[in-house]
Amino acid sequence: MSNPRRVLICGATSAIASAAARCAAASHDLLFLVGRDPAKLRAVADDLRVRGAAQVETFVMDMNDIARHQMLIDECALRLGGVDAVLIAHGTLPDQAACEASFDAARAELETNFMSVVSLLTLAGNYCERQGKGTIAVISSVAGDRGRQSNYVYGTAKGAVSIFLQGLRNRLHRHGVRVITIKPGFVDTPMTANFPKNPLWADPSSVGRGVYRALCDGGDVVYLPWFWRPIMLLIRSIPERMFKSLRL
Numbered sequence: 001m002s003n004p005r006r007v008l009i010c011g012a013t014s015a016i017a018s019a020a021a022r023c024a025a026a027s028h029d030l031l032f033l034v035g036r037d038p039a040k041l042r043a044v045a046d047d048l049r050v051r052g053a054a055q056v057e058t059f060v061m062d063m064n065d066i067a068r069h070q071m072l073i074d075e076c077a078l079r080l081g082g083v084d085a086v087l088i089a090h091g092t093l094p095d096q097a098a099c100e101a102s103f104d105a106a107r108a109e110l111e112t113n114f115m116s117v118v119s120l121l122t123l124a125g126n127y128c129e130r131q132g133k134g135t136i137a138v139i140s141s142v143a144g145d146r147g148r149q150s151n152y153v154y155g156t157a158k159g160a161v162s163i164f165l166q167g168l169r170n171r172l173h174r175h176g177v178r179v180i181t182i183k184p185g186f187v188d189t190p191m192t193a194n195f196p197k198n199p200l201w202a203d204p205s206s207v208g209r210g211v212y213r214a215l216c217d218g219g220d221v222v223y224l225p226w227f228w229r230p231i232m233l234l235i236r237s238i239p240e241r242m243f244k245s246l247r248l
Contacts, residue, residue: 004027004028004029004030004054005024005027005029005030005084005085006029006030006032006076006080006081006082006083006084006085007024007029007030007031007032007083007084007085007086007087007215008032008034008072008073008076008080008083008085008086008087008124009021009024009031009032009033009034009087009089010034010063010072010086010087010088010089010090010120011034011035011063011088011089011090011091012031012033012034012035012041012044012089013033013035013037013040013041013044014089014090014091014189014191015187015189015190015191015204015208016089016139016184016187016189016204016207016208016211017087017089017090017139017208017211018044018047018208019204019205019207019208019209019211020087020089020208020209020211020212020215021033021044021048021053021208022047022048022051022208023208023209023212023213024048024053024212024215025048025049025051025052025053025056026051026052027052028052028053028054029053029054030053030054030055030056030080030081031045031048031053031055031056031057032057032058032059032075032076032079032080032083033045033048033056033057033058033059034058034059034060034061034063034072034090035058035060035090036060036061036062036063037060038060041058041060042058045057045058055080057076057079057080059072059075059076063090063112063116063120064111064112064116066115066116066119069116069119069120069123070123072120073123073124073127077127082131083124083127083128083134084133084134084135085134085135085136085137085215086120086124086128086134086135086136086137087137087138087139087211087215088117088120088121088124088136088137088138088139089138089139089211090112090116090117091112091113091117091139091157092109092112092113092191093154093191093192094106094109094113094151094153094154096150096151096152096153096154099153100153106153109153109154109157110153110156110157112157113154113157113158113161114156114157114160114161117138117161117164118161118164121136121138121164121165121168124136125168125171125172125177125179128172128175128177129172129175129177132175132176132177133176133177134176134177134178135177135178135179135180135215136168136172136177136178136179136180137179137180137181137182137211137214137215137218138161138165138180138181138182139182139184139211140158140161140162140165140181140182140183141154141155141158141183141184142183142184142185142223142228142231142232143155143158143159144156144157144158144159144160144161144162144183145159145162145183145232145235145236146232146235146236146243147159148248149247149248150248161181162181162183162221165179165180165181166181169181169220179220180214180215180218180219180220180221180222181220181221181222182210182211182214182218182222182224183221183222183223183224183228183232184202184207184223184224184228185200185202185223185224185225185227185228185231186198186200186201186202187201187202187203187204187207188201188202188203188204189204202224202225206225207224207225210222210224210225211224
C-alpha cells in the first residue's frame with residue numbers, strides 16, 4: 001500500500017468526485033473536501049471517515065468565489081499539513097438553448113466551468129512548483145475534443161480547460177509536478193438524470209475509481225471509460241465539411 005496522501009478535492013459532493021474520494025478513504029488518505037452545500041458536504045465527510053480516511057476536513061464555498069481561492073489553498077495546507085494532490089471536479093452542465101439565446105447565460109457557464117478552474121490551477125500550480133512535487137488532476141470531458149451543436153458552450157469550456165492543462169503540464173513537468181487531464185464520456189449522474197441512456201453511459205462509481213487510479217499513477221490524458229479514446233479519435237478525424245452537416 002502506498003503512503004497516505006493529503007488530497008484537496010474541489011466539488012467533492014459531485015457523484016464522480018465522491019466516488020473517487022471513497023477510493024481515497026480506503027487508502028487512508030487525508031482529505032480536504034470543498035463544496036457549496038453544507039449538508040451534502042457533511043454527509044460525504046461522515047461517510048468517508050467511516051470508510052477509513054485518516055483525516056477529513058470540509059470547507060464550504062462556491063467555486064465561483066475566486067477571491068477566496070487562495071484562502072482555500074492556504075486552509076487546506078494548514079489543516080492537512082501540506083497538499084500532495086489536487087482534484088478539481090466542480091462544474092455545471094449548461095442549458096445549451098439558454099446559452100444560445102443569452103450571452104449572460106453563456107458567460108456564467110464559462111466562468112464556472114473554465115475561469116474558476118483556471119484560477120484554482122494557477123494557485124495550485126504555483127504551490128506545487130514551489131514545493132517541487134505534487135499531482136494536479138482536473139475532470140474535463142470528451143465534449144471538449146470537438147464542438148457539437150448540442151453542447152458547444154459546455155464543450156468550449158472543457159476544451160479550453162484541456163488546452164490550459166497542456167500548457168501547465170509542459171511548464172510544471174521539469175519541476176516534478178504531474179498534471180493530469182481526465183476526460184469522462186457519458187456518466188449517469190444526477191446532473192444527467194433526464195438524458196436518454198444507451199450502452200455508452202458509465203456508472204459514476206466506476207468512473208470515480210478510474211479518477212482515483214489516474215490521480216495515483218495515471219498518464220497525462222486519461223479517457224474514462226477507456227473506449228472513449230478511440231471514439232473521440234474517430235470523431236476528430238471527420239472532415240469539417242462533413243462534420244458540420246451532422247446532428248450531434
